[in-house]
Amino acid sequence: MEKEKGLLIVLSGPSGVGKGTVRKEIFSNPERNLVYSISATSRPKRPGEVDGVDYFFKTREQFEEMIERGELLEYTEYVGNYYGTPLEYVKKTLEEGKDVFLEIEVEGAKQVREKFPDGIFIFLIPPSLKELEKRIKNRGTESDETIKNRMEVAKEELKMMGLYDYVVENDEVKEACRKIKAIIEAEHCRRFRIQNKLEKLLGGC
Numbered sequence: 449m450e451k452e453k454g455l456l457i458v459l460s461g462p463s464g465v466g467k468g469t470v471r472k473e474i475f476s477n478p479e480r481n482l483v484y485s486i487s488a489t490s491r492p493k494r495p496g497e498v499d500g501v502d503y504f505f506k507t508r509e510q511f512e513e514m515i516e517r518g519e520l521l522e523y524t525e526y527v528g529n530y531y532g533t534p535l536e537y538v539k540k541t542l543e544e545g546k547d548v549f550l551e552i553e554v555e556g557a558k559q560v561r562e563k564f565p566d567g568i569f570i571f572l573i574p575p576s577l578k579e580l581e582k583r584i585k586n587r588g589t590e591s592d593e594t595i596k597n598r599m600e601v602a603k604e605e606l607k608m609m610g611l612y613d614y615v616v617e618n619d620e621v622k623e624a625c626r627k628i629k630a631i632i633e634a635e636h637c638r639r640f641r642i643q644n645k646l647e648k649l650l651g652g653c
């Protein structure tokens with residue numbers, strides 16, 4: 449019987465909603481079959497970040513070469529830096545039957561949808577716009593003007609919600625992770641129910 453392919457899971461949502469936080473929590477205690485796809489970026493490495501762990505850090509020139517060689521599943525330019533998903537790793541890992549998890553912003557997610565319509569697209573939302581603003585403010589050093597711009601961008605990003613399969617509220621991080629894991633589990637059951645039943649019935653043939 450043909451080997452089951454893994455699922456492609458895309459976690460997306462507006463800037464500041466907590467995508468990175470939720471993803472790190474999920475991978476602090478990952479499911480056996482779930483792997484994270486490390487993105488490439490041209491943004492400078494932050495203190496504590498490790499090349500090949502947090503990102504594959506590239507120069508703009510190196511990143512543009514990757515684009516030209518068709519090595520990226522999707523990419524975007526976000527706040528002045530490139531971000532993209534290496535295609536080969538995703539393809540190979542799905543073929544091996546593992547689930548691949550992407551944590552990317554909305555433009556990239558749209559491109560993935562076109563290439564992998566069977567992916568599971570999960571959109572993370574804040575409990576409220578006020579809370580989103582608080583998170584963006586808490587995160588860093590941005591001026592009031594930038595925060596206003598960020599909020600306008602975030603409102604546009606929120607409008608993309610309708611393109612996703614699932615919407616999960618990130619109120620409590622642990623609760624959001626629990627819901628995401630439950631979605632992945634449910635999708636496995638739904639998609640592979642028939643194949644699993646068949647294998648059970650015919651197993652050993």
Ligand SMILES: Nc1nc2c(ncn2[C@@H]2O[C@H](COP(=O)(O)OP(=O)(O)O)[C@@H](O)[C@H]2O)c(=O)[nH]1
Nearest residue numbers: 467468487488523524531532533551552553556
């Ligand atoms: N399209 C796309 N977005 C990505 C990728 N990797 C990370 N991102 C997004 O890029 C944005 C900026 O990430 P980062 O510079 O690490 O800063 P953060 O705002 O602290 O998460 C976040 O919204 C990430 O989800 C990728 O491979 N493709």
Ligand SMILES: Nc1ncnc2c1ncn2[C@@H]1O[C@H](COP(=O)(O)OP(=O)(O)O)[C@@H](O)[C@H]1O
Nearest residue numbers: 463464465466467468469583587618619620621
């Ligand atoms: N559920 C939550 N409750 C409160 N604060 C949160 C929650 N999730 C994330 N945050 C905080 O919000 C800020 C933005 O989170 P981050 O993961 O960087 O967002 P994103 O990756 O979507 O841009 C961070 O300061 C983070 O600690």
